Amino acid sequence: MTVGAFDWPTIGQPWTEGERLSDILSAAPLILYAMDLDGVVRMSTGGGLAQLGFTPGELVGRSVFDALTDDRLDSYHRRALTGEQFDVVLEYGERVYETRYAPVRTADGELAGSCGIAVEVTDQVAVQRSLRTLTDVDAVTQLHNRRATEIEVDRMLATGTKLALLLIDLDDFKDVNDTHGHVLGDLVLRHLGRRLRRTAPADALVGRMGGDELVVAVPLDKPDQIAQLAQQLLDVVAGPLQIDLPLALSDGPVDMTITASIGIAFAPRDGTGAGQLMTRADSAMYAAKRSGGATYCFYDNRIDGARRRLTMITRLRRAVADEALYPVFQPVRDLNDNRITGFEALARWHDPELGQVPPTDFIAIAERSPLIDDLFDSILRQSLEAAVTWYVERDGPGRQLAVNIAARQLRDPQLTDRIVTAADRIGHPIGLICAELTETAMMDDEETAHQTLAAMSEAGIGVYIDDFGVGYSNVARLTDLASAGILAGIKVDRRFIADPAEPRTTALLQLFRHMSETFGAEIVIEGIETDEHLEVARRMGYRLGQGWHLGRPVAADLARASIET
Structure with missing residues (x-):
């Protein structure tokens, strides 16, 4: 952007550019300026000046260092006088500008000053900071x-x-x-x-x-x-x-x-x-x-704690072998007509000595060992057997059955075949099964995970990203999955609707919905636990939701009853 063949006009004299160009520049949302060697403004125009309290040309004849108090301006100006062209980001109050500096030369090639163009990027920076905060x-x-x-x-x-x-x-x-x-x-x-x-x-x-x-x-x-x-x-x-x-x-x-x-x-x-x-x-x-x-x-x-965990693993292994673990089913509903569109199968364990063991405890232990495969197969089979009696045998409307996949399982090249074989044996349509996995699971051995997810998608199993936005968001990874036709849906983590009055909640929920539309993926908002949550989700344009207000996890017979009512 180095400017050549340039002679400064006399301060106060109009520039020779046509009035039409001047009008365009005065209205454009940017700032164009030029300074002589001493930092005196020789040209200033652009609609962006209004945001700083100036009109086009008002700064001409004034030292930029007096007009805009920012110690960095002097160093940037001197840097441009060395002949360098460069970009910087400047903040003035609450506004942020991307600015490109360049030297100005006379017709003889002598340095005459510096010039620049600044574009306001406040909104873009705010979005980037929100995303960084999210992580x-x-x-x-x-x-x-x-x-x-x-x-x-x-x-x-x-x-x-x-x-x-x-x-x-x-x-x-x-x-x-x-x-x-x-x-x-x-x-x-x-x-x-x-x-x-x-x-x-x-x-x-x-x-x-x-x-x-x-x-x-x-x-x-x-x-x-x-x-x-x-x-x-x-x-x-x-x-x-x-x-x-x-x-x-x-x-x-x-x-x-x-x-x-x-x-x-x-x-x-x-x-x-x-x-x-x-x-x-x-x-x-x-x-x-x-x-x-x-x-x-x-x-x-x-x-x-090794001894404690070993005891838990021993009891869990016996419970899986005895099929003491069982699924409960939480509905996903259409927020417009309250119709159940599917269920998520969730594993539960009641131990004779330990009582009702929280899923976060036993699943975390299972995921660190091959035991997760046996647990998954057991819950998958029980869930498919329940679902096929709900609506497949009754010729009812198709509803999705979601099963959760652990990161360790994505390294198993036989995972897709195991799901397909179980569905075929029970008679459950493979196209009504979807696999839910967290964002963190995708980051574990990405190449192998991608191959496994591609195989599931090709077999007709929908791939959903669960608990989206909780700290490991990788938009590039989701873009890759969407571009490959693998990503079927996104489930927004429940904490984003937990406080509907928080302005940041609205911005992020809008961002997630637009993102899903861009990916061509279905989006489900989790954590709907009050009428207020439901109203916010509807107002934000979400069609599908999940949460206690829409239905708690229940046993298979109660899930079936909820379909029939």
């Missing part, structure tokens, strides 16, 4: 999410920082969700997240690892100091809570008290990486729970 911030608590927490802990450890990691698990939190629903559960987590942030030292990292697990990482290595902090955190968590729920869910505020168990691990004594520290803190946390909860415990290799 780093937990939508419920506004704390660091798991990914961001682990990255930051690793960064702190890489600098040689000695720190303590406190893993906080809320005691009996499942009872809160079971009694009042996930809306209240999320509100409790949000309140407690704020309390922890206020109580933790200013230099501490506070994050949410998922579910009801929170974490505080603080650069301290003295056990007495950490013990004092741990007790303070336990006290602040246990403080009385009064939560206001929507009127549709409660007649008034809900009062409750929550306790927590804390496991503590030190770096570098107990580990030199985030993953290792989390594991050690997890072992200590379970030791605190076994002692009765509402307390803290330091990691000691004698209380390592």
